[in-house]
Amino acid sequence: xxxxxxxxxxxxxxxxxxxxxxxxxxxxxxxxxxxxxxxxxxxxxxxxxxxxxxxxxxxxxxxxxxxxxxxxxxxxxxxxxxxxxxxxxxxxxxxxxxxxxxxxxxxxxxxxxxxxxxxxxxxxxxxxxxxxxxxxxxxxxxxxxxxxxxxxxxxxxxxxxxxxxxxxxxxxxxxxxxxxxxxxxxxxxxxxxxxxxxxxxxxxxx
Amino acid sequence: xxxxxxxxxxxxxxxxxxxxxxxxxxxxxxxxxxxxxxxxxxxxxxxxxxxxxxxxxxxxxxxxxxxxxxxxxxxxxxxxxxxxxxxxxxxxxxxxxxxxxxxxxxxxxxxxxxxxxxxxxxxxxxxxxxxxxxxxxxxxxxxxxxxxxxxxxxxxxxxxxxxxxxxxxxxxxxxxxxxxxxxxxxxxxxxxxxxxxxxxxxxxxxxxxxxxxxxxxxxxxxxxxxxxxxxxxxxxxxxxxxxxxxxxxxxxxxxxxxxxxxxxxxxxxxxxxxxxxxxxxxxxxxxxxxxxxxxxxxxxxxxxxxxxxxxxxxxxxxxxxxxxxxxxxxxxxxxxxxxxxxxxxxxxxxxxxxxxxxxxxxxxxxxxxxxxxxxxxxxxxxxxxxxxxxxxxxxxxxxxxxxxxxxxxxxxxxxxxxxxxxxxxxxxxxxxxxxxxxxxxxxxxxxxxxxxxxxxxxxxxxxxxxxxxxxxxxxxxxxxxxxxxxxx
Numbered sequence: 103x104x105x106x107x108x109x110x111x112x113x114x115x116x117x118x119x120x121x122x123x124x125x126x127x128x129x130x131x132x133x134x135x136x137x138x139x140x141x142x143x144x145x146x147x148x149x150x151x152x153x154x155x156x157x158x159x160x161x162x163x164x165x166x167x168x169x170x171x172x173x174x175x176x177x178x179x180x181x182x183x184x185x186x187x188x189x190x191x192x193x194x195x196x197x198x199x200x201x202x203x204x205x206x207x208x209x210x211x212x213x214x215x216x217x218x219x220x221x222x223x224x225x226x227x228x229x230x231x232x233x234x235x236x237x238x239x240x241x242x243x244x245x246x247x248x249x250x251x252x253x254x255x256x257x258x259x260x261x262x263x264x265x266x267x268x269x270x271x272x273x274x275x276x277x278x279x280x281x282x283x284x285x286x287x288x289x290x291x292x293x294x295x296x297x298x299x300x301x302x303x304x305x306x307x308x
Numbered sequence: 309x310x311x312x313x314x315x316x317x318x319x320x321x322x323x324x325x326x327x328x329x330x331x332x333x334x335x336x337x338x339x340x341x342x343x344x345x346x347x348x349x350x351x352x353x354x355x356x357x358x359x360x361x362x363x364x365x366x367x368x369x370x371x372x373x374x375x376x377x378x379x380x381x382x383x384x385x386x387x388x389x390x391x392x393x394x395x396x397x398x399x400x401x402x403x404x405x406x407x408x409x410x411x412x413x414x415x416x417x418x419x420x421x422x423x424x425x426x427x428x429x430x431x432x433x434x435x436x437x438x439x440x441x442x443x444x445x446x447x448x449x450x451x452x453x454x455x456x457x458x459x460x461x462x463x464x465x466x467x468x469x470x471x472x473x474x475x476x477x478x479x480x481x482x483x484x485x486x487x488x489x490x491x492x493x494x495x496x497x498x499x500x501x502x503x504x505x506x507x508x509x510x511x512x513x514x515x516x517x518x519x520x521x522x523x524x525x526x527x528x529x530x531x532x533x534x535x536x537x538x539x540x541x542x543x544x545x546x547x548x549x550x551x552x553x554x555x556x557x558x559x560x561x562x563x564x565x566x567x568x569x570x571x572x573x574x575x576x577x578x579x580x581x582x583x584x585x586x587x588x589x590x591x592x593x594x595x596x597x598x599x600x601x602x603x604x605x606x607x608x609x610x611x612x613x614x615x616x617x618x619x620x621x622x623x624x625x626x627x628x629x630x631x632x633x634x635x636x637x638x639x640x641x642x643x644x645x646x647x648x649x650x651x652x653x654x655x656x657x658x659x660x661x662x663x664x665x666x667x668x669x670x671x672x673x674x675x676x677x678x679x680x681x682x683x684x685x686x687x688x689x690x691x692x693x694x695x696x697x698x699x700x701x702x703x704x705x706x707x708x709x710x711x712x713x714x715x716x717x718x719x720x721x722x723x724x725x726x727x728x729x730x731x732x733x734x735x736x737x738x739x740x741x742x743x744x745x746x747x748x749x750x751x752x753x754x755x756x757x758x759x760x761x762x763x764x765x766x767x768x769x770x771x772x773x774x775x776x777x778x779x780x781x782x783x784x785x786x787x788x789x790x791x792x793x794x795x796x
Contacts, residue, residue: 116316123323130330138337155344163620165521166613168640171603204336265620270347273620275368277497279521281341 137284143196146176152278154199156208159268162276167263178225179218191221211269219254220244226255354493357462359455361486368487368496370616375486375624378420383631386653387660388711390627393417396760401667402708403763404674405701408577409585410435410444412767413774417711421485421626424453429786432774436781437475446547447472451502452532455488456481458501466503470546478785479792490528498524502531508551525605530591533606535562535706537571537587557592559706559724563699572698577767579677580690581697586705593710597717609636652715659707659714662725666704669732673697675754676739683746693742696735703728 112120135141142150148164151157164170169178180195181187195218202208214222223244242252260266283290350367358364365372384391395415396403406412414432428434428449437443447469451457460480461469492499500506500516505527509516519527539550552565563584566572572582594600599609607622612635614623629636630652633645641648677693703724707713713721743752757763764771 112316112319123320123327127323127327127330130327130334134330134334134337137334137341154340155347158344158347163613166608166620166622170522203340204333265615267618272618275371275496275621277521280344280495284338284341 146174148175149279151175154203158276158278159273160264161278162273163264169263178222181221182228223254356493357459358493359459359483359488361483364487370621371624377625379422381419385628385630387656388628390420392419400757400760400763401671403760403767404671404757407767409574413769424485428453432778434474436777440476441473443473443475445474447474447477448538448547448549449474450477450481451549454481454483455486456483458488467543467546470548478789482793498528500531504536504549504551505531508553511554522605525607529606533588533590535587535589535592559703563702576674579674579697581694583698584702586709588709589706590710590712593713594716596720612636655718656714659718659721663707666725666728670701670704673732673735680739680742683748685742685746689742693735693738696731700728700731700735
């Protein structure tokens with residue numbers, strides 16, 4: 103064990119450089135966490151989902167629907183059977199989304215995948231148990247629907263809560279909370295005053 | 309390591325590559341964040357304090373077009389809607405209740421925002437000023453009528469704005485309520501543009517900049533659809549629009565505020581009671597109803613989503629939800645439209661019924677007080693009675709002036725009216741004792757006020773003269789204002 107460690111450790115005269123290189127790497131990683139608003143992904147705040155602006159239509163349509171009064175994105179879109187499953191699903195989905203978004207591979211109109219469909223259907227039933235008993239959909243899952251037994255909730259309730267079509271062009275002027283500038287306020291203020299002072303100087307010289 | 313120096317170079321290379329890739333990733337995140345800022349970019353930049361709605365409309369055609377649909381006056385609900393209604397004609401009791409105040413001359417149901425200016429030109433309440441320093445009203449009357457107001461407040465300064473007369477600003481305030489009243493010109497976010505609401509928040513120890521987006525969807529409306537008065541004390545020569553919210557928003561809290569500063573809007577011409585004229589406490593009453601308590605905002609019902617060619621946007625035709633049940637009520641309530649409208653009407657009918665009862669009592673109280681004065685009652689004798697009349701009328705007006713109140717918060721509205729009925733009854737018992745002591749024992753003769761004209765004649769208004777003056781104003785002064793505005 104010690105042998106392997108010894109093997110990996112750099113020669114003594116290299117140590118300062120290695121420490122610096124690691125520091126740069128870790129600093130950059132910390133910066134990545136900061137600009138990507140990474141910590142927010144642990145929360146249930148719907149604002150997290152508009153970190154990626156392609157989610158704007160979904161945020162806006164949810165916000166204008168009756169669901170906005172009682173639910174957040176996560177109430178419908180992650181499993182709620184146990185905390186472990188919730189975060190596992192979130193992480194899995196999140197990494198998939200991040201990959202697509204980074205490679206600019208997102209489609210114009212986003213459609214829900216099979217795994218998500220399953221989760222949402224279960225969550226419809228989780229909250230609307232009483233309503234479901236009337237139309238006997240309690241046995242309906244993605245699987246039964248795929249076998250041609252019954253429909254999913256939103257096959258009929260198509261406007262709940264997002265509506266039929268969702269793309270960036272479907273809600274052209276939606277007002278959603280935009281991410282604020284990653285430059286902290288105190289620094290912004292400093293740089294603003296420097297810029298203002300510079301401007302004043304040039305004005306005076308004119 | 310010493311035997312294999314190349315291994316060091318490999319490690320160096322790997323680290324460099326990792327940091328480089330990490331840098332690329334950070335850069336990509338930054339780029340995509342910036343992209344979000346450009347998703348909703350204006351095509352034709354809108355300047356700060358731009359008051360011409362058409363300039364904004366170039367960027368947001370759908371919102372703009374639906375806003376101009378507030379010009380539609382075809383819809384009338386049972387008690388409201390966009391149709392012009394002569395409220396004094398519908399209910400001549402109001403003429404007597406407002407005797408001695410301009411509201412007894414002319415009071416119409418507000419039409420759409422599009423008519424904000426046209427209606428304020430037309431109303432007899434603004435009088436017929438002949439020159440810039442003439443006329444009965446201060447510039448405060450413009451405050452809720454136009455996006456030119458924030459522009460002029462910025463130009464003149466807030467206090468200086470409030471020091472003007474209504475007529476002095478006539479050539480400046482020419483665009484009806486519009487975009488700049490509620491939106492920030494750069495970000496299009498909702499924005500509070502009227503100082504009164506910001507000051508009212510401060511007075512309550514709250515910070516309006518901390519309001520959530522959903523709260524803002526009501527607060528932009530609350531800038532105007534709220535109870536206010538003209539504060540002439542805090543700045544010399546200015547009539548500042550101020551909200552009496554310091555103690556809270558219930559009818560009692562606001563009354564306490566007014567009592568503390570010994571404020572009254574007018575002294576009643578018949579009873580001589582110091583009367584409070586409620587404006588339109590729509591926001592306050594909405595907050596006390598179930599929709600307000602559950603966080604439903606004004607915009608949710610009055611400006612719901614609209615779909616057009618697969619695009620969704622906020623319908624800026626601000627109107628009665630009863631004319632748009634499918635998009636407003638039925639988003640939450642899955643009942644039939646007919647049933648929902650019937651539910652609303654039922655609440656309004658019942659509140660209307662008890663409100664009229666209170667009006668009847670109040671009219672009688674005013675007339676009996678006049679009789680007592682005529683028979684030689686003293687100030688000391690009348691003091692308590694006048695206070696009760698003031699309280700009863702404040703409660704009546706609070707519920708009558710908020711058109712939506714009977715729906716927004718039926719329970720609170722009913723409570724306030726009941727309270728008012730009790731005050732009016734107490735006042736009339738007091739009056740009967742005074743009248744008895746002055747020798748009035750038989751039944752009292754009440755005048756015929758069954759129509760607006762009869763009632764106005766009874767309180768001594770010369771309506772032919774009022775109307776002639778207005779016609780003159782519209783023929784001579786108004787065209788000059790509009791002409792001057794066009795040149796700018």
